[in-house]
Amino acid sequence: MKPMLPELMQTHGVSRRRFLKYCATLTSLMALPPAMMPRVAQALETAVRPSVIWLSFQECTGCTESITRSHAPTIEDLIFNAVSLDYHHTLQAASGHAAEAAREQAMKDHHGKYLLVVDGSIPVGDPGYSCIAGISNRDMLKETAAGAAAVVAVGTCAAYGGIPHADPNPTGAVAVSEIIKDKPIINVPGCPPIPVVMTGVLSHFLTFGVPKLDDLGRPAAFYGETIHDRCYRRPFYDKGLFAEGFDDEGARAGWCLYKLGCKGPTTKSVCATVKWNGGTSFPIEAGHPCLGCTEPDFWDNGGFYRPLSVPAGDFRKVGLAAVAAGAVAGIGGGMLAHRNRAKAAAEHEEVDAHDLEKPS
Amino acid sequence: MNNPYFDLLMWARGPAFNIALFIFVAGIALRVVEIVALGRKRDLAPAKGNPVAQGLKTIFTRSVPRKGLVAYAPITYIGGYIFHMGFFVAFFLFGPHIAFIDGLIGVSWPNLSRVIIESAVALSVLALFALLYARMADPVRRALTTFDDCLVWLLSLLPMVTGYVAVNKLFGDPTLMLALHILSVELLMIAFPFTKLMHAVTFVMARYYNGAIQGRKGAQS
Known part of the structure; x- marks a missing residue:
């Protein structure tokens, strides 16, 4: 049984008062009414650590740097640890076949329930531009997203294609939403995103599900102004x-x-x-x-x-x-006007009153 | 995923601006060069006054209304002054506009605060509506009003309204409103050489010409 948040809090030496202050801040950040704060705290306390699979495609690891650079021990670190991070290139100890086996095991054990986090864009020009364990980014994304409850596209590369997508886009980079059409996708853009925004979105998902999104798939609470x-x-x-x-x-x-x-x-x-x-x-x-x-x-x-x-x-x-x-x-135009004037002068005929009275 | 508003803004700042700039600059050059190229017959009579000095002076003196005309047509004169001065302040003394001119030709100058700019815009817009009312209330001027006049009125109004909305974020997406503001200016640029808006350039030539004729005759202008 994986430890729940209260146990983790004790392990990290965080008091309940501090935890509740964090919940209040989070409630405010997510633009929720103050009355919702107890519900946020309850949800975080009672939530079973959901399995998270983090896939990194065409990226610079800046998004991972951002979420991990919050100086420990912060409450953000706690939330990060409060989920069961079952696959992440940069953070996991396993490598090679063992790493891929961990991903496949998590997908099997938590089918339909795990959260898929993606950073980096996906090359579709030639799938060979970016592979993991011999699997193209596109295939791995499709395979992993199939059993996910939702997808969080972290960073502008995953959300909108980002720098790899920049003109002339040599790899044919696309966003997660260009490939995955049948799952809720939460875009958390930024190069990189703010750590507390990433953890805030994850907390919202744990507490209330998918947050209210704007036209670009971003949580309105963090990208409204x-x-x-x-x-x-x-x-x-x-x-x-x-x-x-x-x-x-x-x-x-x-x-x-x-x-x-x-x-x-x-x-x-x-x-x-x-x-x-x-x-x-x-x-x-x-x-x-x-x-x-x-x-x-x-x-x-x-x-x-x-x-x-x-x-x-x-x-x-x-x-x-x-x-x-x-x-x-x-x-x-001036020359044409001069020519017309000269032509009119040359064609000018002198007439007298008798000429004018002649029937035309 | 694309942001259609962002794409519109980039189109307005890129290809659309290039098209508008080409038509604007080429159109003005065409009109001015054509007028100059037409020329005038040489006046062989000895000049009784100084045509050049009188012509230059007239460029400025014609900006002052003749005695009694302000009282005769107050809305036309006062409204006209307010609109022109407000438009000048809004276009030439707003920081982002100076940055635009600096980017185009590398010349810049100090700017005014937003509250002054927006006051000038508000007065200009009010003046435009007053001028429209004065025009439509007078049966003669209403009969003389053409599609060209209405188009010019609208094209003068749109940049100020869209600019005010964009800066103050009154409604709509800020990126979309900025794009619409730039596009409204581009419409003005495209229409400029081929409508009465061209008076912003030709008034100098026309006033100089009239002043110089009178100056040559030794008359006041």
């Missing part, structure tokens, strides 16, 4: 105070990074409120504009350091060509 709306630099945007460079006076004074290419106005995430590393900071607070990593195709957004209001194409060449084309056409 733009970073711009909740950014502490927003007052500077409203005052018209913008940093013009990374090391100018405005940047040092913490002014808005819009002109340095910040994609906060079109990027939905809780980065500005939940932050990273235990609520320490987030990219904009560290002085770098938001890249928009929770949005599909963020890699092809016209340049990370080009402001949203600046066109994304090669407009200078177009403008020069237009000047030349317009000038040539204008000269042509």
Whole structure:
């Protein structure tokens, strides 16, 4: 029998008061009414550790780094340990045949109940681009998802294709949702996602099932507002105070990074409120504009350091060509008008009153 | 999975902008060069005044209404001033717009705060509606109103309304609203050279020409 959360809490030296504070925070994070907090605590306390199979495909392991870099012992670590992680390339001790046997055993023992977590995109251009134990990513995803209760696509690569999907997408990378159509899929995008968002989504799934999702399959509680709306630099945007460079006076004074290419106005995430590393900071607070990593195709957004209001194409060449084309056409039009005038003058016939009275 | 709003925004910032820019720039160049290329017959009579100085002066003096005309048509004059100044402030003094111009031609200048920009936009929009009312309430001007006039009115209104909605996130997805704002500006750019909007460029030539004619004759303009 796998240990349940209260036993794990004791093992990790976490008091019940601290656990309940965590539940209250989690309830707030998930945008649930305060009255639901006891239910969250009860669900987490009584939930049997669900089996989790974590598949890593075309990825950089940044998502795993993110979820494991929450400094131990944190309550996030507890939640992470509270699930039975039966397969994970980076974290599991087993390797080779033993590792694959663990995955197959978990799939068999918990058929229809286990949670499948995926990070990384799936190449469909040529399945040979990415294989595990000789099995293509696509085949492994289909096989593993068949018995899963739900799929959590962690990171922008799994959720939307991410960096491998960027133009020209040499491997034909696609998101999990392009392949799996018959299971609930929760997208948790980010490059990487915030650890507490990942654990929050897992907790919500344990407590209430699949959370309310937006049009892009993201939990609405974590991706409901733009970073711009909740950014502490927003007052500077409203005052018209913008940093013009990374090391100018405005940047040092913490002014808005819009002109340095910040994609906060079109990027939905809780980065500005939940932050990273235990609520320490987030990219904009560290002085770098938001890249928009929770949005599909963020890699092809016209340049990370080009402001949203600046066109994304090669407009200078177009403008020069237009000047030349317009000038040539204008000269042509002028010449045509001169010719018509000369022609009209040449064809001009002098008439008198008698001519005008003649019947035409 | 794609975000259709994001795709629309990238289309608006990419191919659609290139198309609009080409039509806008080529259209203006075509119109201006054609006007200049038409030329005028050389006036052999000796000039009684300074046509160049009078022409340059007229470019600015025609911005001031003639005596009594403001009282005669207050909505037209006051509304016209408010709309033009508001549009100028909103377009040339808003930070993201300056970043846009800086990205295009590498020139930038200080910007104003959002509250001033939005006040200017609100006044401009009100002025546009007042001007429309004044036009439609007058039977003569209503009879003279063409499709071109209505189109220009709408194309002038849309960028301000969509921009206000996008910045304030009044409704709709922020990415979609930004895309719609950019597209509305691109529609304005496409129509610009071929409608009365072209007066924003040709007013300089027309005023100079009229002033220079009068200046040559030694008359005031």
